[in-house]
Amino acid sequence: MINSLLKTAIVVQVYCPTLFPYDIDEMKGLAKTAGYNIISIIPQNLDHINPKFFLGKGKVELINTGIDNFFFNHHHNQYVEELLESEEFDENGNPFEEYENKEDNIEFDFPETIHKRKDITIIFNNRLGNMHRLNLTKIWDLKVIDRDELVLEIFERHAQTHESKLQIELARLNLETNIIKKELGQHLEEKQGRDFKGKGRKGWEPKMQAYRGRKKKIRDELKVISKRRNLRRKGRSKFFNVGLIGYTNAGKSTILNQLAKSRFETAQQEFTTITPVSRKVVFPSFKENGKWDGQEVIITDSVGFIMDMSPALINAFLSTLEEFQFSDLLLLIVDISEPKFEAILDKIRTTFTIMAQILVMEIPRVLVLNKIDELSEEFLQKRVEKIREIYPEIPNVSISALDKTGFEKISEIIIAFKQQKKYH
Ligand SMILES: Nc1nc2c(ncn2[C@@H]2O[C@H](COP(=O)(O)OP(=O)(O)OP(=O)(O)O)[C@@H](O)[C@H]2O)c(=O)[nH]1
Ligand SMILES: [Mg+2]
CATH class of the missing domain: 3.40.50.300 (P-loop containing nucleotide triphosphate hydrolases)
Structure with a gap:
């Protein structure tokens, strides 16, 4: 029976010679500790990771269709279509080709408690790049996290002291700043083309400034706590x-x-x-x-x-x-x-x-x-x-x-x- 207090997750893992082969059993334990109920585990073997989506494009679409089928709707918008259609290049600038097995349909066994797409989290048992995370979030229109973020969620659940809460907030802010920077770059290129880079920055600036301010404050506070700890340690x-x-x-x-x-x-x-x-x-x-x-x-x-x-x-x-x-x-x-x-x-x-x-x-x-x-x-x-x-x-x-x-x-x-x- 599915515990309705748990969040619903689909775990995806890409196996590729260049990737760290994280243990899937460990992922099951981590997901459970973070409060997720895994309804499906989707592995994919690739020779190279897809620079845009991490996963193969076919798998991205299959997962989308599997979720769409449950909600009886298709949420594709123009941008997503374009993102999926556009040509892909690998890190050396060569056209990216991949082997796709269109045969393997994906069906999920969703719990009845799921009403909205946002109630589903896709957890990668890999380390995603910010671009992958951004693209996949847009395409699937749901929360996408990787193993590092899952670990961070566990830390957030277990942190009790002021210091550990600050340390985790700092890790989360660092992560989000990097994502926003990527998002900003993507946004500027999409909307204005490379020539206009910098023009749309204004709207993001207050947010980045707020992040920078908060990070500085946390670092200063952590320094004070660390000094106090040094004193205690001297005693020991x-x-x-x-x-x-x-x-x-x-x-x-x-x-x-x-x-x-x-x-x-x-x-x-x-x-x-x-x-x-x-x-x-x-x-x-x-x-x-x-x-x-x-x-x-x-x-x-x-x-x-x-x-x-x-x-x-x-x-x-x-x-x-x-x-x-x-x-x-x-x-x-x-x-x-x-x-x-x-x-x-x-x-x-x-x-x-x-x-x-x-x-x-x-x-x-x-x-x-x-x-x-x-x-x-x-x-x-x-x-x-x-x-x-x-x-x-x-x-x-x-x-x-x-x-x-x-x-x-x-x-x-x-x-x-x-x-x-x-x-x-
Ligand atoms: N069978 C058995 N279980 C043990 C033994 N020592 C610890 N455990 C169990 O292992 C689990 C983890 O123990 P903890 O002491 O919380 O481990 P920890 O290393 O402090 O873990 P974290 O704080 O999460 O890093 C608990 O369920 C313990 O009861 C042992 O000698 N035998
Ligand atoms: Mg312990």
Whole structure:
């Protein structure tokens, strides 16, 4: 049964040698987390992406017809006809030709709650260019977003602090400014031809100015918040700082909760945590003089990563992510129970890529293989061996944050690193 509170989405994915092959199962999870009910998934294989529509023209029209059939109307206007008819060129200026399979009709199973075209969202499991998004929005006359925007929508839903709300607004404004710039260029060329470029700018100027003003205000406010955070961090610098880092949904917050006996939100969905939190944890340790002693450590949990995270999002969250630069040890949390082993390796690679971007590759790190309660002993051993082969220089520890298996090993490792650093 379709949940009427959910928004209706059609997911489209283009597979092409030049495109990042995002996982379709991950898209299903992201769409669900953002509140969408997917009614159809439409893949298309292309040798080259269509410079104008991203998709092949035939597919664009088929999707349109499929939606039109449901609404019993045809919304084509003169401009759309022209856009579809006009000749296409690839990035080298050669006429663009594509193979089209006109045979495959597309039929959708729309829920009864859909009354307007605008109630449908087309989500691309790709990264669209602004021109593609503009053209497709005009042709289909409905909301078109890509994977980056979907992730941004999830962030918007989950942001709770003033800082994270500002960071997301900034990412959204950056995205919209780029779209408006493209739209403006297109508008001027359409209406006035290249010779008159600049004349129609006046109408857009107030909007752009408002965007610029708001962006500056947000940046200034974020700077103030960041300064305040620096002060708080200075207070923590006398302690040993451990950062929990890794792919979204790996179990970072669950681990922090178990260690700190806290109750931060955890959930079987992406980007539950948006705002970093730090907690002091006291690990019992055995001193040389034979006495038990409490070792204080600060543990920080933060926003999780995702494959090929958009630069707009990384930039907006840079100040949050840069917090990790002040860690003395990073625990790279990995969900070792994923069905596909290749996906686990991809997620570890993603974590390293973002770590390089936020300049934390010099910090000692440990791979924490979480969710072992989901795997048989034999299966786990095989996976651990493979990971050791691939990353022989990084220590690893297998745990289950759910039932607290392996937590004594984590404590030992943290204390060993802490003593190496001679923190007191
Ligand atoms: N089976 C099992 N599930 C776990 C384990 N650790 C965490 N989970 C579950 O995995 C899901 C994600 O856990 P979180 O702690 O929210 O993950 P996170 O890394 O903080 O995720 P984000 O904040 O979204 O980046 C939740 O449903 C947890 O209950 C584990 O050891 N075993
Ligand atoms: Mg979390």
